Amino acid sequence: MFAFGGLTMPAAAGSLVSTATHGHAEVRVTEPLWLRGLLIGLALVFLALFLLVPLLLVFSAALENGVKAYFASLVSPDALHAIYLTGLAAAVSVPMGTLFGLAAAWSIAKFHFVGKNLLITLIDLPFSISPVIAGLLFVILFSPTHGYFGPWLAGHGIRVIFAIPGIIIATMFVTFPFVARELIPLFESQGTEEEQAARVLEASGWQIFWRITLPNAKWGLLYGVILCNARAMGEFGAVSVVTARVSGVTNTMPLEVATLYNDSGCYAAAFALASLLAMLGLVTLVAKTFVEWHVASQLTQAQKR
Amino acid sequence: MSIEAQRISKTFGAFRALQDVSLTVEAGELVALLGPSGSGKTTLLRIIAGLEQADPGSGPIKFHNQDVAHRDVGSRQVGFVFQHYALFRHMSVFENVAFGLRVRPRARRPTKEQIREKVTKLLKLVQLDVQAHRYPHQLSGGQRQRVALARALAIEPKVLLLDEPFGALDARVRQELRQWLRRLHDEIHLTSVFVTHDQDEAMELADRVLVMNEGRVEQIGTPDEVFHNPKTEFVMNFLGQVNQFHGRVEGGKIHFATLSLDAPHPSLSPPQLVRVFVRPHDLEIETKRNGHAAFPAVIKRVHSAGPNVRIELQTDSGEPLQAEMPQDRFRALAIGVQSQVFVSPRTVKVFDRGQNVFVHGEGI
Numbered sequence: 001m002f003a004f005g006g007l008t009m010p011a012a013a014g015s016l017v018s019t020a021t022h023g024h025a026e027v028r029v030t031e032p033l034w035l036r037g038l039l040i041g042l043a044l045v046f047l048a049l050f051l052l053v054p055l056l057l058v059f060s061a062a063l064e065n066g067v068k069a070y071f072a073s074l075v076s077p078d079a080l081h082a083i084y085l086t087g088l089a090a091a092v093s094v095p096m097g098t099l100f101g102l103a104a105a106w107s108i109a110k111f112h113f114v115g116k117n118l119l120i121t122l123i124d125l126p127f128s129i130s131p132v133i134a135g136l137l138f139v140i141l142f143s144p145t146h147g148y149f150g151p152w153l154a155g156h157g158i159r160v161i162f163a164i165p166g167i168i169i170a171t172m173f174v175t176f177p178f179v180a181r182e183l184i185p186l187f188e189s190q191g192t193e194e195e196q197a198a199r200v201l202e203a204s205g206w207q208i209f210w211r212i213t214l215p216n217a218k219w220g221l222l223y224g225v226i227l228c229n230a231r232a233m234g235e236f237g238a239v240s241v242v243t244a245r246v247s248g249v250t251n252t253m254p255l256e257v258a259t260l261y262n263d264s265g266c267y268a269a270a271f272a273l274a275s276l277l278a279m280l281g282l283v284t285l286v287a288k289t290f291v292e293w294h295v296a297s298q299l300t301q302a303q304k305r
Numbered sequence: 306m307s308i309e310a311q312r313i314s315k316t317f318g319a320f321r322a323l324q325d326v327s328l329t330v331e332a333g334e335l336v337a338l339l340g341p342s343g344s345g346k347t348t349l350l351r352i353i354a355g356l357e358q359a360d361p362g363s364g365p366i367k368f369h370n371q372d373v374a375h376r377d378v379g380s381r382q383v384g385f386v387f388q389h390y391a392l393f394r395h396m397s398v399f400e401n402v403a404f405g406l407r408v409r410p411r412a413r414r415p416t417k418e419q420i421r422e423k424v425t426k427l428l429k430l431v432q433l434d435v436q437a438h439r440y441p442h443q444l445s446g447g448q449r450q451r452v453a454l455a456r457a458l459a460i461e462p463k464v465l466l467l468d469e470p471f472g473a474l475d476a477r478v479r480q481e482l483r484q485w486l487r488r489l490h491d492e493i494h495l496t497s498v499f500v501t502h503d504q505d506e507a508m509e510l511a512d513r514v515l516v517m518n519e520g521r522v523e524q525i526g527t528p529d530e531v532f533h534n535p536k537t538e539f540v541m542n543f544l545g546q547v548n549q550f551h552g553r554v555e556g557g558k559i560h561f562a563t564l565s566l567d568a569p570h571p572s573l574s575p576p577q578l579v580r581v582f583v584r585p586h587d588l589e590i591e592t593k594r595n596g597h598a599a600f601p602a603v604i605k606r607v608h609s610a611g612p613n614v615r616i617e618l619q620t621d622s623g624e625p626l627q628a629e630m631p632q633d634r635f636r637a638l639a640i641g642v643q644s645q646v647f648v649s650p651r652t653v654k655v656f657d658r659g660q661n662v663f664v665h666g667e668g669i
Contacts, residue, residue, distance in 0.1 A: 193391035196356060201405035201460055202379035211408070215395045 058278050062271035073269035074276070078248040082256035082273065085167060089239070089252060090232040093172040097228045101179025102221070106213065108180075109187030110195065120184075123177050134173050135241025138166060142242075162250060166242035175232045182224030182295075186217055189299060219294035226291060230284040234277060253277055306463040306496050307332045308353060311364030315348050315357065315520075322348045324520045327364070330464075333494040335487075337507035340517035341543070346500045347388075347468055349517070353498065354466050355381045368463055384457030384495075386467040390449045392441040398452050399437040402427055405460040427455040430489075447478040454486075458495075467499035471506060483510055504544050508532065516540050534664070538656045541582050548588065548626050552581040552655065559655060559665075562620060563600040566653065566665050579657050583650040585629040590616065591647050592638060599649035602626060604642055609635065618648065 031039075063070050073079060104123060108116060126134065142160035144150040153160060160166045194216065198208045214221070236254040243250035247259050253273055260270035308330040315323040323345045330336045338346035351357040353366060355378030365372040373381050393401050402424045406415055415423065428434040431451035441449055450470065457465060470486070471479045487510050490497060501507050507514045508528040516523040516531055516539070523543075524536045535541040552561035554577040559566050561581045591599065605625075606617040614635040618626040626648065640646060655663040 193387055193389060194393055197385070197387060197391040197393070197456075198404070198408070199378050200354060200356070200383060200385040201408065201456070202382075203404070203408040204379075207408045211404075212393060 055278060058271055058274050061267060062275040064268045064271070069268060070272050073266070073272040076269070078251070078256065079269070079273055081248045082251045082253045083276070085164070085251065086233050086253040088164070089167050089171040089235075090229055092168050093175050093232045094225060094229050096172050097176045097232075098179050098221070098225055100176050101181075101183055101224055101228075104180040105183035105187050106209075109184055110192050110213075123180050126174050126177050127181075131170075131174050131235065131237030132241055135170055135238035138170055138173070138238075138242050142166065142169075161242050162244045162246075164250070167239050167250065167252060170238040170242045171232050171235050174235050174238050175228045178228035178231060179221065179224035182220050182227070183217055186220040186295070186299060187213075190216055216298070219291055219298050223288065223291045223295050226284055226287050230281065233280055306369040307367075308464055308496060308498065309365070309367040309370075310349070310353055311366075313349065313352055313363045313366070314360045315345070315352060315363075316360055321520050323352075323359075326517070326520070326522050328353075328515060328522075328525070330496055330498060332369075332496055334512045335490050335497045335499070335510065337511035337514045338498060338500045338517060339502070339504060339507040339514050339543075340523075341502055343519075344517040345520040346502075346517050350466050350468055350498060350500050353464075354378060354383050354385050356385070382460065382463045384460065384462030384465040386450075386453045386457050386465070386470055388469040388472055390441075390453040390473075392449055392452055392456070394441050397438050397440055398428070398433060398444070399424055401441070401452055402455045402459050405456065423459065424455075427459055430458075431455045445478075446474045447482055450474065450482060458493075462495070465495045465497040467497065469500055469502070471501070471503075479506075486510065508544075516543065518543075534661070535654065536661050538580065538582075538659045538661075541654060541656065541661070546585050546627055546629075548583045548585065550581040550583070550624075552579045553577070554579055559663075561653075562622075562624075564598045564650075566598065577657070579655050579662075582654045582656065583652070585615065585627040586613070587650055587652040588626065588628040589649045589651055590618075590628055590630065590638065590640070591649070592640060592644070594647050597647075597649040599647040602646055602648045604640060604644045604646060607635075607642060618646070620648075 030036075104119065107113070108120060139147065139161055141148050142150045142153065144154040144159065144161060147161065150161065158165070160169065194212050195208050198212050203211065234254060235252075236258070239252055240255055240258075243252075243255065245251055245255050245259055247256060247264075251259055254277065257270050257274045257277070260266045260273065308328070310326070310328045313323055313326045313328075314321070326345070326349055328336075328338075328349070338349060340346045348357060352359050355373070355376065359366070359374065363374075366374040368381065393404060396404065403420050406420045406423065409415075425434060425437075428437055431454055433448060433451055433455065436444060436448060441452070444452065450473075454467075454470075471482055474482065483506060499510070511528060513525060513527055514531050515525045518539045524531050524540045526534075531540055532544050535544065541547055550561040552559045554560075557567065559579065559581065589597070589599075591597075600620060602618040602620045604616055605619050608615040608617075609632070612632070613629045614632055616628045616630070616635075618628060620626060628648065638646075653665045654661060655665065
């Protein structure tokens with residue numbers, strides 16, 4: 001009898017202890033139901049008020065005068081020109097930003113060289129200064145009347161400020177860190193062992209880049225490109241400073257929206273164009289979420305090794 | 306194909322990773338570079354491969370009597386197995402192995418059919434033909450290791466270099482792969498060098514072992530030579546357990562513990578302090594004084610789980626000792642913790658200023 005009791009005691013004590021810890025752990029990680037409900041509710045209300053409602057308002061304002069007027073305002077010459085300019089700015093600055101990002105991230109993450117820290121700091125510059133200042137910087141450089149290079153360029157018939165080159169340069173400036181910023185941590189976590197293995201197998205530099213480095217980084221690269229594109233199409237400040245905001249001449253989509261709304265008072269037309277930008281944002285968001293998932297798995301794979 | 310590396314030095318900043326190291330590997334030989342971490346063994350391997358450059362002033366690196374020191378890593382035709390395998394994570398097992406063939410310049414590139422044939426053959430050799438379409442992250446450590454090996458062999462390398470090939474595997478897989486690699490080597494006879502910090506691995510696998518410490522070569526020899534005739538104190542210490550005594554040379558004899566042994570070595574002129582080493586299995590334990598030169602000790606602990614019984618003892622002067630003996634011998638002695646016993650060394654190795662000068666006993 002005694003032996004029996006002695007044997008069962010520890011087991012009973014053990015199970016008691018384990019329930020206690022279990023219960024304790026649950027209490028620690030979980031708030032009461034009402035508090036959870038309150039917090040989630042607050043977040044949802046905030047999201048609805050500040051994101052969803054404005055988004056819906058954009059679309060409802062755009063369609064205020066009917067579907068016909070909506071499409072008519074989108075195909076007006078000024079709107080089409082703005083869409084063309086935005087597309088052009090993105091078409092040039094996204095590939096440039098991608099090339100720069102790849103080169104910078106590749107050199108920073110895979111090699112050691114003098115001035116590496118300076119390069120890393122410089123990459124962050126467009127993030128850290130206001131786009132308006134970036135715009136002003138280009139005005140100081142390229143203004144045809146008082147810029148450093150402007151008069152000389154004007155003498156050779158090249159206009160930068162208040163013209164398309166200015167738009168492209170300003171857009172490139174604000175977008176070039178995106179791809180690099182995304183790729184540096186990915187490259188760093190993946191290390192250089194695979195490249196070394198490829199080198200031993202007699203692969204050339206290009207083969208290593210195309211067959212090893214790039215495929216390993218593809219999701220991170222795509223993520224950077226998506227962010228870069230969204231910024232290129234949405235950039236307002238820097239582009240606004242380097243152009244004179246002339247409808248049909250130098251206005252990109254965001255500038256045209258502002259012009260239509262503030263100067264011309266064509267609210268419905270402004271919102272119609274704004275709805276295009278909003279849709280671009282939604283598409284970006286979906287693509288970003290999808291790619292993000294792949295980036296995360298690429299990173300964890302790199303860390304697992 | 307033979308490998309010859311002469312007077313290789315390498316510094317990383319202020320750190321001297323290799324100092325004047327020379328190594329010769331005969332064609333078809335399997336050589337281990339053995340040493341603790343930081344001893345320079347991996348650096349030497351990477352210099353042979355061409356992944357690192359030796360310091361200026363170093364001697365040549367010859368493959369089959371041809372100097373390759375200034376050749377690029379790709380053109381040296383070495384098979385290299387990385388410590389963490391470095392498999393191409395976005396490629397299947399098949400594609401990993403095929404990579405070295407696919408990236409060849411068009412003129413030397415085999416046809417698709419030839420590549421398929423060759424890769425399939427290699428995957429059979431490493432027993433992974435079933436896993437050909439898996440990806441590296443779906444494989445176990447041992448399987449990844451074998452993919453890395455097949456990938457290295459695909460380019461028909463002249464030499465095979467392996468960096469800690471079993472380092473990242475658990476004990477049982479390690480043991481199996483070790484034996485498998487030795488069989489593979491006996492089959493294909495590829496000149497091979499591997500790096501390891503595990504002396505058992507080096508002893509079991511290699512034809513010859515190069516023991517390294519702090520960027521220098523301590524000793525080169527067959528596993529038997531380095532184990533039984535260690536040239537330096539470092540090698541003696543690194544290759545298995547030892548008991549260490551401070552000894553004194555006087556009157557043609559070496560005195561240590563309470564023993565005196567004849568020391569007819571000319572360089573040992575008295576009075577001189579030396580170090581005396583005895584391996585645990587070279588310590589004879591008896592319950593009575595049998596006329597041998599023996600000293601008394603008390604048994605403190607007994608570890609009998611294993612092929613041999615390991616016994617921790619303490620001498621009368623308080624020094625700890627370790628001894629090892631077969632199970633049946635231990636049972637025949639009928640001893641246990643706190644037993645008073647007499648210890649006599651069968652073989653002692655005497656070192657003067659780190660160098661082996663004298664072996665006394667059966668091991669001579």
